[in-house]
Amino acid sequence: MSVISIFNGTFCNADAVVRDVIDSTGYRLLTDEMVIISAAEASGMPESKVRRAFSAKTSVFNKFTHEKECSIACLRLALATALKTGPAVVQGFSSLLIPQTISHVLRVCIIAETAYRIERAHAQDGSSQKEALKHIHAIDADSAAWVETLHGLKDPWDASLYDIIVPMNHLTVEEAGALIEENLIKEAVRPTDASKKAQEDFLLAARVEMALSKAGHDVSVSAQDGRVTLTINKQVLMLARLEEELRAIAGNMPGVESVETRVGKDFHEAHIYRKHSFEVPSRVLLVDDEREFVQTLSERLQLRDVGSAVAYDGKSALTMVNEDDPEVMIIDLKMPGIDGMEILKQVKATRPEIEVIVLTGHGSEKDRQECMALGAFAYMQKPVDIDALSDTLRQAHAKVQQRNA
Template sequence: MSVITLFSGIFCGADAVVRDVMDSTGYPLIDDSRVIAIAADLSGMPESKIQRAFSAKASVFNKFTHEKECSIAGLRLALATELAGRPAVVSGFSGLLLPRTISHVLRVCLIAETPFRIAQAQKAQMQDEKEILKQIHARDADSAAWIENLWGIKDPWDSEFYDMVIPMSQVDAAKAGALIEENLLKDALRRTEVSIQAEKDFLLAATVEMALCRSGHDVSVSAEKGAVVLSINKQVLMLARLEEELQSIAEKIPGVASVTTRVGKDFHQAHIYRKHSFEIPSKVLLVDDEREFVQTLSERLELRDMGSAVAYDGESALSIVNEEEPEVMIIDLKMPGIDGMEVLRQVKRTRPEIEVIVLTGHGSENDRQQCMALGAFAYIQKPVDIEELSDTLKRAHAKIRQTIS
């Protein structure tokens, strides 16, 4: 019995088609929410963070945390574990994770022209056409970013990628379901020894990838009958040492017979390989209106493998806090608009788990006392000693990790 993946544009009637196919085949449903929940259990990451892997917008901290890559690794492992040799209807973004080597997968895309999608949304009681278009454009952007990230394809509806592309403006759910069921009977979609092995290879590669992510690494993984290949896609100064470390992790995974490392096709591009250290803060938000100072500070922290993002005013800082979930903030007190004291007050009221370090050149003893009373982790006067600040950041990060554990 085969696997069906259904990828769809928003407002294209996918839910009705999924129900029709499930009723006709008796296949169980594996949707994105199911895969995310399993991935959270397997990886230890919150579901909310894994969900963001489907978004076109990347976190400003991602080059240090590898959260998106680890989320995708968790999703791969979850899907591979959930399939485990059984038939299923895989609906949503997750189905695109399955490699082409698994030949018993029927890959289906449901899409329609924008006017049809607007009409479908209006039938579902959405009347604001601008809001409908906004949702269509946002979801299409997510879809495009997702498939490009996975397979390097820019068009999420590219017919070359799927076995079937069904224009939903021309057929109803029942007809679409019938077309899918008709194609499902083709001999090319039967399970074979080769396709079953490919599914096992997918599970092994996903298991190795997740183990490497847990150790802070970001490499591509493939497997064939126990032979694992690790592709390093970013430049690294001590390649041999990295290869040795990667091999030592991968070879401990049950089912791995051999491990080979190689440089990937993007190795010579201007990207530096960064192993994520869980002992060093990698989500630091710097808030200061002195642009030259804060950029220099960000660069000096980066040299110490501490990931940081920069905001030049209080309003921008609060926006980043809501979207990006920094672990530690370093804020100046004197800023135009929302000043540092108000940022501290709002952050500790709404996100008390974030540790805030006040770094200022204009504060008084009264300011220091007020900041500490509001919950600041530390109060430091400019000019700052970078070693002192680094040590303070590490202590704040250690406090956060202790609280989580």
């Protein structure tokens, strides 16, 4: 039996259409939340971090952690595994993870004109036109970012991605369901030996991608009849060594007959391949109003493979704590507005798992005692020896890793 994938805009009555299709076909439903839960259980990643893969906003630390890419690999493997057990309606962002090579998938887009969506939003939760439009634009931005990440297209409703587009401002729920069911029985989406093999290839590629991701790598993976192709899309200084490492990991996976590596179309762009190291900190937030100092410090830490981002004031730092989940912070005490002491108090009150290193040129013994009493991991004076700071960072990272384990 064929699979139905449904990608939809918000406030398009898609849930009602999906229920109608399920009632008529007896198919099981795979939602984003179901796939997220399975992905998190299989990978050990927190559900919240896997879920962030669907957001247009990417963490400032992502170029060091590859967290979004790893989350997508987890989601892909969870979906490929779930599809093994039989036909389903896959609804949501996850539906676009199914490769086009699997032909027994009816790819559906449910969308509507903005006026219809605003009206549905008002009927659903009483939203005003302004509130509804803001919500619609925010979710559409996530949809657009997701489609661009997976397919390189800027329009999430691009007709090339779907077999049918269902305009809900022109159809009732029953009519939309009937249209989907009518297309489901067409010859073009019936399973064939080739399409079943493509689904097996999808699962094998997902398993290889997950293994590479767990080893800190970020490459594109495809498979055909046990032959795996790994595409490197960022420049790397020692390409032969990287290719050897990738082939060694992928070649040991069950079902892999051969491994080919190649460079992709973006290889010569100004992006450097960076393997994620689990041994050094990769989510360090530096907070200091001395811009030149903190930028130089960030660069020097990155040369030591420490992933860091900067904030120049306390308000920005606290926002980044909530949005970007740093593991370790290095903060200056004396800053205008929200100073380092207040940052330390707020972080330890709301996010005690974050380790905080105080680095100051104006502190006193009294300040040191107060900071340590508030829960600071270390108190260091400027100018600081970069190796001593790096060692302290590694100790703080080790404490975070031990607690997480």
